[in-house]
Amino acid sequence: MKWILSAAVALSLVQGSSVQSKESNLSQEFTFGIVPQQSASRLAKMWGPMLEELSSRTGVSFRFRTTKDIPTFEACLAEGVFDFAYMNPMHYAIFSQEAAYFAIAHQEGKRLKGVMVARADSDFSDLHSLVGQNIAFPSPGAFGASILNRASLQQSGVDFEPSYVKSHDSVYRAVAAGLMAAGGGVTRTWNAMDAEVRAQLRVIYETDGFTPHAIAAHQSVTQDLAQVVQQEMLSLSTSHPELVKGIGMSGLVQAEDSDWDDVRALGMARDETGISKEGDAECPSG
Secondary structure (H helix, E strand, O other): OOOOOOEOOOOOOOOOOOOHHHHHHOOOOEEEEEOOOOHHHHHHHHHHHHHHHHHHHHHHHEEEEEOOHHHHHHHHHOOOOOOOEEOHHHHHHHHHHHHOOOEEEEEEOOEOOOEEEEOOOOOOOOOOHHHHEEEEOOOOOOHHHHHHHHHHHHHHHOEEEEEEEEOOOHOOOOOOOOEOOOOEEEEHHHHOOHHHHOOOOOEEEEEOOOOOOOOEEEEEOOOOHHHHHHHHHHHHHOOHHHHHHHHHOOEEEEHHHHHHHHHHHHOOHHHHHHHOOOOOOOOOOO
């Protein structure tokens, strides 16, 4: 079974001289990898309309791709498999160096915060109440949901048993089902969670905020194309805000590599992040 899921997106227009002729571009296809914070079907529904409109504006064909879990996604980033990718802040801090990704945009007016949730009818009220408990996280390298929350627990002197359940949605559902005492997520996925699940949970802790996820291009993408994609993504924030809202964001702004210096300033050693290296997990092709 192929764990990378893809959906071809059609295209129609050519933007400016920086991109080749329409006839040439129609034969070009670029992958757009999305970190699997949620199920593949949910991500495809969220990102499909955005990528379709982006294709029609830029004149190149994008293919939506994601993976079965975050460690596999990290292995694909390490190999430079995706032409464009939406990745978490620590992913960008690492793979901008190791795999030569460069940022083109991130969410506007947003600081990424981790949240810790527990069942609404539980006695858990803060981090200290979680001593000795089994806590769900999406993966070791999920920045806000796992890295920041684990660091907060450790700094508070709370011993706990981590369980990694692959996605943010799985975290929330596991806690709601009473399988875990608490679970780590981020504000965006928490706000996007099904209302019936959210109603069973409450936030008991929120971390400090950091520069949010990066939308980045791989060094194999030409600067001309990256600039066109950047310009059209920013334009979509104004002309089609419903598409940007559909991916869980209020808007997009131009990004600079230095935007993620706050993440680098955490000074975490590579092994401390829990993020997969090339070869740690198999990145499927196709």
